[in-house]
Amino acid sequence: MAITRETVLHVARLARLELEGDEVERLQRDLGKILGYMEQLAELPTEGVVETAHVAAERAPLREDALIPSLEHDLALAEAPRRGGGSFAVPAFVDE
Amino acid sequence: METALDLPVAELAAAVRKGDVSATELARGALERIRAKSSLDAFLHVSEEPVLKAAADLDRRRAKGETLGALAGVPIAIKDALCTTDAPTTCASRILTRRGADGRPGNAAAGWRPPYDATAVARLRAADALLVGKTNMDEFAMGSSGENSAFGPAKNPLDPTRTPGGSSSGSAVAVAGGMSSASLGSDTGGSIRQPAAFCGIVGIKPSYGRVSRYGLVAFASSLDQIGPFARDVRSAARVLQAIAGADPRDSTAAPLAVGDYAAACERDVRPLRIGLPEEYFAEGLDPEVAERVRTAVSRLEREGCAVRPVKLPHTRYGVATYYVVATAEASSNLARFDGVRFGLRVEPERGNLNAMYGATREAGFGAEVKRRILLGTYVLSAGYYDAYYRKAQQARTLIRRDFDEAFRDVDVIATPTAPMPAFRLGEKIDDPLAMYLADIYTLPASLAGIAGLTLPCGHTSARADRPALPVGLQLLAPAFAEEKLLTVAAAVERLCRS
Numbered sequence: 001m002a003i004t005r006e007t008v009l010h011v012a013r014l015a016r017l018e019l020e021g022d023e024v025e026r027l028q029r030d031l032g033k034i035l036g037y038m039e040q041l042a043e044l045p046t047e048g049v050v051e052t053a054h055v056a057a058e059r060a061p062l063r064e065d066a067l068i069p070s071l072e073h074d075l076a077l078a079e080a081p082r083r084g085g086g087s088f089a090v091p092a093f094v095d096e
Numbered sequence: 097m098e099t100a101l102d103l104p105v106a107e108l109a110a111a112v113r114k115g116d117v118s119a120t121e122l123a124r125g126a127l128e129r130i131r132a133k134s135s136l137d138a139f140l141h142v143s144e145e146p147v148l149k150a151a152a153d154l155d156r157r158r159a160k161g162e163t164l165g166a167l168a169g170v171p172i173a174i175k176d177a178l179c180t181t182d183a184p185t186t187c188a189s190r191i192l193t194r195r196g197a198d199g200r201p202g203n204a205a206a207g208w209r210p211p212y213d214a215t216a217v218a219r220l221r222a223a224d225a226l227l228v229g230k231t232n233m234d235e236f237a238m239g240s241s242g243e244n245s246a247f248g249p250a251k252n253p254l255d256p257t258r259t260p261g262g263s264s265s266g267s268a269v270a271v272a273g274g275m276s277s278a279s280l281g282s283d284t285g286g287s288i289r290q291p292a293a294f295c296g297i298v299g300i301k302p303s304y305g306r307v308s309r310y311g312l313v314a315f316a317s318s319l320d321q322i323g324p325f326a327r328d329v330r331s332a333a334r335v336l337q338a339i340a341g342a343d344p345r346d347s348t349a350a351p352l353a354v355g356d357y358a359a360a361c362e363r364d365v366r367p368l369r370i371g372l373p374e375e376y377f378a379e380g381l382d383p384e385v386a387e388r389v390r391t392a393v394s395r396l397e398r399e400g401c402a403v404r405p406v407k408l409p410h411t412r413y414g415v416a417t418y419y420v421v422a423t424a425e426a427s428s429n430l431a432r433f434d435g436v437r438f439g440l441r442v443e444p445e446r447g448n449l450n451a452m453y454g455a456t457r458e459a460g461f462g463a464e465v466k467r468r469i470l471l472g473t474y475v476l477s478a479g480y481y482d483a484y485y486r487k488a489q490q491a492r493t494l495i496r497r498d499f500d501e502a503f504r505d506v507d508v509i510a511t512p513t514a515p516m517p518a519f520r521l522g523e524k525i526d527d528p529l530a531m532y533l534a535d536i537y538t539l540p541a542s543l544a545g546i547a548g549l550t551l552p553c554g555h556t557s558a559r560a561d562r563p564a565l566p567v568g569l570q571l572l573a574p575a576f577a578e579e580k581l582l583t584v585a586a587a588v589e590r591l592c593r594s
Contacts, residue, residue, distance in 0.1 A: 015473040018454035030467055033529055038416045041487045051489035054318045055545030056305045060347045075211045081441035088436050093449035
C-alpha cells in the first residue's frame with residue numbers, strides 16, 4: 001500500500017511529532033508495508049458484529065464516594081522540567 | 097554456585113521466616129549476582145541502598161519476633177514500566193529522563209522519579225519481598241526482542257548473541273540468570289509469555305482485570321496486564337497470589353475473589369480437558385517447537401487428560417487486529433508525554449507550545465515508538481477510522497467468540513508460545529512487520545482478555561547454527577480461570593522433568 005509523504009507529515013502533525021532527516025521516507029515505507037498487511041481485515045465479513053472496545057467495560061465497579069487525600073502540590077510539581085508560581089510553566093501558546 | 101537464592105519462592109520465604117537465612121544475606125547475594133552478570137544488561141537501575149535497608153528492616157523485625165510476609169526476603173526485579181518511589185522509572189525511554197548538562201536527553205540514572213508505587217509493587221513490599229531493581233525492556237513495552245530499549249538491549253543468558261524476547265526482556269533475564277527469584281513484567285500482546293519462553297522460564301499473563309494496572313505506564317489500556325516470571329510454576333503462583341485482586345485505584349481491576357493459587361498447583365489434572373487448536377500448528381512454525389509442544393500434550397493425555405482438537409478460525413486476523421487496536425490506544429496514551437509535567441523537555445529557541453511538544457517528542461521517542469504513534473494516529477484519523485479501527489474492534493469480537501466457543505468443550509488450550517526459539521539480536525530489527533508476526537500465538541489471548549501462562553517443555557536440538565534452546569508451551573484458560581492454568585502447568589512441569 002502506497003503512503004504519500006504528505007500523509008506521513010499530516011499524521012505526524014496530528015500526533016505532535018516533528019520528524020527529522022530521512023525519518024519521513026523510512027516511515028513512508030514502514031507504514032505502507034504494515035497498513036498493507038492490515039488490509040486483510042477488509043476481507044473479513046463483520047456486518048452486524050458488535051465492536052469490542054474493552055473486555056472489562058461491563059463489570060467496572062464504582063469507587064466509594066469518599067474523600068481521600070490527593071497528591072501533595074509540591075510533590076506533583078517535583079519532576080516538572082520548568083515551574084513558576086506554583087504551576088507547571090510552558091512556552092507562550094498564543095501567537096503575538 | 098547454588099545457594100539459598102536458587103530455592104523456589106515459598107521455600108526461600110519460609111527459610112527467612114524461620115531465620116535459617118537472613119534477608120541481608122539474600123539481598124547481598126542477589127546484588128552480587130547482578131554485578132557479576134551486568135554484561136547481560138538485564139537492569140536499568142539496581143536499588144542497592146534501598147534493598148539493603150529493606151533487608152536490614154526485615155531482619156530486625158524478625159529478631160523482634162514479628163511474623164514476616166508471604167514473600168519475606170525474596171529478591172524480585174521490577175520491569176521499568178512500573179512506578180517505584182525508591183527507583184527511577186523510565187520505560188527504557190529518553191522521554192522519561194531529564195536533560196544532561198550537554199542539553200541531550202539523559203540516561204536511565206536521570207530517570208523520572210514517580211511520586212507513588214504501582215499497586216502491584218506496593219503489594220510486593222507489603223508481602224516483605226526485596227525489590228532489587230528495575231529491568232530493561234523495549235521502549236514503552238513496544239517490541240518483541242528488547243532491542244527497542246533506548247539504553248541498549250538485554251541479552252539472552254543462554255546465548256548472549258540472541259534476544260531474550262520482549263518487551264519484558266530484562267525481567268526474563270533477571271530470573272533466568274538467577275539474579276532474582278522472580279520478577280514482574282507486563283504483557284500487552286505477549287510481552288511476558290514470549291520472553292519467558294525464549295529464556296526457558298515460567299511467565300503468567302493473568303486475565304485482564306486480575307491484577308491492578310495502577311502505576312503501570314500505559315501502552316494499550318484495554319490489553320495491558322501485569323504478571324510474574326519465575327523459574328518454576330509454584331513460585332510464579334505465589335507471586336501472582338501476592339499481586340492479584342481488586343483495587344479502588346483501578347476500576348478495571350475486577351472485584352472478584354482471588355483463588356488459592358498454591359493449592360491449584362497440587363490439584364489432580366486428570367479431570368481437565370485439553371484443547372489443541374490446529375490454527376496454531378500451521379505454516380511458519382519451527383518443526384522442533386511443534387514436536388516438543390505435542391509431546392508435552394501427549395504426556396498429559398497419558399496421564400489421563402482428555403485431549404481434543406478445537407477450532408479458533410479467526411486466529412489469522414490476530415496480528416492485524418492487535419496492531420490496529422494497540423497502536424490506536426498507544427497513540428492516545430502517549431499523548432501525555434508532552435514535556436510539561438515530567439521527564440524531558442526540548443524547547444526550540446523560537447517557537448510556541450506546539451514547537452516544544454514536537455521537539456520534545458522528536459528527541460524523546462525512539463523509532464518504533466514513533467512508528468506506532470503514527471500508525472495509531474492514522475487508523476483513528478478521519479476517513480480511516482471505519483476501515484481500520486472499527487473493523488479491528490469487530491474482528492476482536494470474533495476472536496473472543498472463537499475462545500468462548502472452544503472453552504465449551506475444553507478447560508485449557510495448549511499451543512506453542514512462539515513460532516520459533518530465541519532468534520538472533522539484529523535478525524528482525526530492520527523489518528517491523530516480521531517482528532510483529534513473531535507474536536502471532538500470544539496476541540489472540542490478549543485481545544480476548546483471557547488467562548495465559550508459558551512454561552518450558554523441552555529444548556530444540558543443538559545444531560551448527562544454533563545451540564539447544566528452550567521451547568515454551570502456552571496454556572490458555574477462560575478469564576479468571578488462572579487456577580486451571582496452574583493445575584495443568586504444574587502437571588506438565590512434573591511430566592517434562594521425569
